[in-house]
Amino acid sequence: xxxxxxxxxxxxxxxxxxxxxxxxxxxxxxxxxxxxxxxxxxxxxxxxxxxxxxxxxxxxxxxxxxxxxxxxxxxxxxxxxxxxxxxxxxxxxxxxxxxxxxxxxxxxxxxxxxxxxxxxxxxxxxxxxxxxxxxxxxxxxxxxxxxxxxxxxxxxxxxxxxxxxxxxxxxxxxxxxxxxxxxxxxxxxxxxxxxxxxxxxxxxxxxxxxxxxxxxxxxxxxxxxxxxxxxxxxxxxxxxxxxxxxxxxxxxxxxxxxxxxxxxxxxxxxxxxxxxxxxxxxxxxxxxxxxxxxxxxxxxxxxxxxxxxxxxxxxxxxxxxxxxxxxxxxxxxxxxxxxxxxxxxxxxxxxxxxxxxxxxxxxxxxxxxxxxxxxxxxxxxxxxxxxxxxxxxxxxxxxxxxxxxxxxxxxxxxxxxxxxxxxxxxxxxxxxxxxxxxxxxxxxxxxxxxxxxxxxxxxxxxxxxxxxxxxxxxxxxxxxxxxxxxxxxxxxxxxxxxxxxxxxxxxxxxxxxxxxxxxxxxxxxxxx
Amino acid sequence: xxxxxxxxxxxxxxxxxxxxxxxxxxxxxxxxxxxxxxxxxxxxxxxxxxxxxxxxxxxxxxx
Numbered sequence: 211x212x213x214x215x216x217x218x219x220x221x222x223x224x225x226x227x228x229x230x231x232x233x234x235x236x237x238x239x240x241x242x243x244x245x246x247x248x249x250x251x252x253x254x255x256x257x258x259x260x261x262x263x264x265x266x267x268x269x270x271x272x273x274x275x276x277x278x279x280x281x282x283x284x285x286x287x288x289x290x291x292x293x294x295x296x297x298x299x300x301x302x303x304x305x306x307x308x309x310x311x312x313x314x315x316x317x318x319x320x321x322x323x324x325x326x327x328x329x330x331x332x333x334x335x336x337x338x339x340x341x342x343x344x345x346x347x348x349x350x351x352x353x354x355x356x357x358x359x360x361x362x363x364x365x366x367x368x369x370x371x372x373x374x375x376x377x378x379x380x381x382x383x384x385x386x387x388x389x390x391x392x393x394x395x396x397x398x399x400x401x402x403x404x405x406x407x408x409x410x411x412x413x414x415x416x417x418x419x420x421x422x423x424x425x426x427x428x429x430x431x432x433x434x435x436x437x438x439x440x441x442x443x444x445x446x447x448x449x450x451x452x453x454x455x456x457x458x459x460x461x462x463x464x465x466x467x468x469x470x471x472x473x474x475x476x477x478x479x480x481x482x483x484x485x486x487x488x489x490x491x492x493x494x495x496x497x498x499x500x501x502x503x504x505x506x507x508x509x510x511x512x513x514x515x516x517x518x519x520x521x522x523x524x525x526x527x528x529x530x531x532x533x534x535x536x537x538x539x540x541x542x543x544x545x546x547x548x549x550x551x552x553x554x555x556x557x558x559x560x561x562x563x564x565x566x567x568x569x570x571x572x573x574x575x576x577x578x579x580x581x582x583x584x585x586x587x588x589x590x591x592x593x594x595x596x597x598x599x600x601x602x603x604x605x606x607x608x609x610x611x612x613x614x615x616x617x618x619x620x621x622x623x624x625x626x627x628x629x630x631x632x633x634x635x636x637x638x639x640x641x642x643x644x645x646x647x648x649x650x651x652x653x654x655x656x657x658x659x660x661x662x663x664x665x666x667x668x669x670x671x672x673x674x675x676x677x678x679x680x681x682x683x684x685x686x687x688x689x690x691x692x693x694x695x696x697x698x699x700x701x702x703x704x705x706x707x708x709x710x711x712x713x714x715x716x717x718x719x720x721x722x723x724x725x726x727x728x729x730x731x732x733x734x735x736x737x738x
Numbered sequence: 739x740x741x742x743x744x745x746x747x748x749x750x751x752x753x754x755x756x757x758x759x760x761x762x763x764x765x766x767x768x769x770x771x772x773x774x775x776x777x778x779x780x781x782x783x784x785x786x787x788x789x790x791x792x793x794x795x796x797x798x799x800x801x
Contacts, residue, residue: 211755211756211757211775211776212755212756213751213752213753213754213755213756213775214751214752214754214755214756215749215750215751215752216749216750216752217748217749217750218748218749218750219748221750239756239758240752240754240756240758242758243754243755243756243757243758243779244754244783246757246758246760246762246765247757247765247776247779247780247783248780248783248787249762250762250765250766251780253762253766254766261762270762280787283784283787284787390786391787424786425754425782425783425786426752426754427750427752505750508750
């Protein structure tokens with residue numbers, strides 16, 4: 211009996227997000243083997259009715275069978291009887307789209323009673339109009355992928371078999387998810403445009419590929435340690451960081467190509483942002499002591515090498531500045547939300563400040579496990595608006611705003627709700643409004659944008675620093691913690707003080723404990 | 739689940755065996771010699787079920 215094997219080179223190209231057809235074939239065989247193992251275990255206990263139907267190889271390999279088998283085994287473990295399924299694959303609509311001889315055939319699974327096991331609430335049966343909507347968007351997306359991203363489309367056509375339409379999240383433009391139980395299946399809300407659908411398909415397919423890889427090889431050692439993930443607002447285990455890095459490698463690759471083909475600033479921004487985030491996440495995994503297995507080091511090393519080639523590729527300087535700022539903004543807000551400075555550490559800092567001593571060395575702050583939620587960042591929404599408007603300005607206003615929004619695809623938010631919910635929230639919120647924009651026509655009209663944000667956007671760091679410091683020093687007792695955190699993160703974008711970028715939670719703890727409040731910049735200088 | 743240290747160090751060998759060409763009937767009648775490889779594979783698949791179940795319990799998780 212043959213054990214599955216991958217040549218070292220094949221594991222490398224898989225880690226780089228470019229699996230060969232042979233590797234994809236092995237992953238598919240491994241999934242079928244997994245289904246057969248689980249089904250045979252069920253059959254050892256009893257003979258469900260479906261077994262009498264002599265299910266075909268195609269049905270045994272279907273993602274729904276994997277989902278069924280996992281559910282049945284879980285039920286048996288808890289003392290129950292495995293559920294029966296008269297028909298393993300139902301009568302859901304199938305969409306087939308072809309472009310340049312490459313075909314994608316997807317079942318829109320709207321009938322399987324187990325489809326909610328993909329993790330999101332499914333829709334009911336699709337109406338003919340809803341099926342037509344999916345068909346139209348899949349066709350447009352497929353043309354985009356085949357004609358501009360052919361290698362990724364070839365992987366997609368080999369992997370994707372099932373989409374489970376799910377209910378939209380009111381806080382996001384689009385959500386999607388993937389389960390390790392169902393290789394080749396994904397849950398997704400109805401798409402709004404072909405670009406975001408294309409990126410969402412690539413993103414979720416990458417999760418499927420990684421799930422299939424981890425069935426064969428342990429990549430990450432088990433650990434309860436939680437840390438920072440550039441795509442999530444809550445602390446994540448190393449396995450989650452790897453999932454995000456791998457999915458966003460595919461996302462970064464998509465935007466790299468888009469940016470090269472048309473040079474749009476929104477595409478450049480997504481490319482610049484995600485290449486840096488993927489590289490940083492891979493670096494953190496590789497630097498962790500005992501985090502990765504040997505196979506994991508090979509896999510993540512290949513991932514890092516792949517994205518490393520992209521880091522020096524030219525991107526508009528202003529766009530790079532904003533992309534780096536968006537990543538810093540996310541990291542600072544994550545630290546403020548997820549890291550807790552102990553009372554003892556705060557007391558020691560306050561005492562040192564009050565007695566004119568240098569700040570003491572502190573233990574690492576405690577990571578507070580968070581609940582998954584969508585966070586609204588008006589600042590990121592403002593960046594998206596500005597980038598789209600910048601492109602429009604250069605093109606002489608030939609496009610309408612609506613068209614520009616479509617082409618930008620609402621960027622990261624829609625593409626991948628599971629790892630980028632915060633971006634989705636940005637886009638789905640009331641949106642940035644101009645207040646203090648002082649005539650910058652690249653910003654939307656209205657009021658509500660912090661003056662510091664506008665200054666940062668325009669590269670006026672001194673003005674931005676004054677605005678954020680003023681907002682913080684004048685914040686009354688009624689200022690909400692989120693307002694304070696947003697202003698502190700904004701200040702981190704424009705301040706040269708390292709403490710705010712590297713340990714904002716410490717800055718906030720000391721700032722909140724001192725009364726009367728000291729001059730903020732003096733405190734930052736002391737902590738830096 | 740690690741790099742093979744035997745004959746061919748350029749290969750990564752999985753703990754999972756390839757039974758993709760077998761039928762469910764065949765799996766039920768395997769000789770004893772194969773059972774340990776199968777049992778190891780099943781154990782790994784079962785462990786993966788537990789891990790994945792814990793991870794997917796969160797909102798909109800891909801894991």
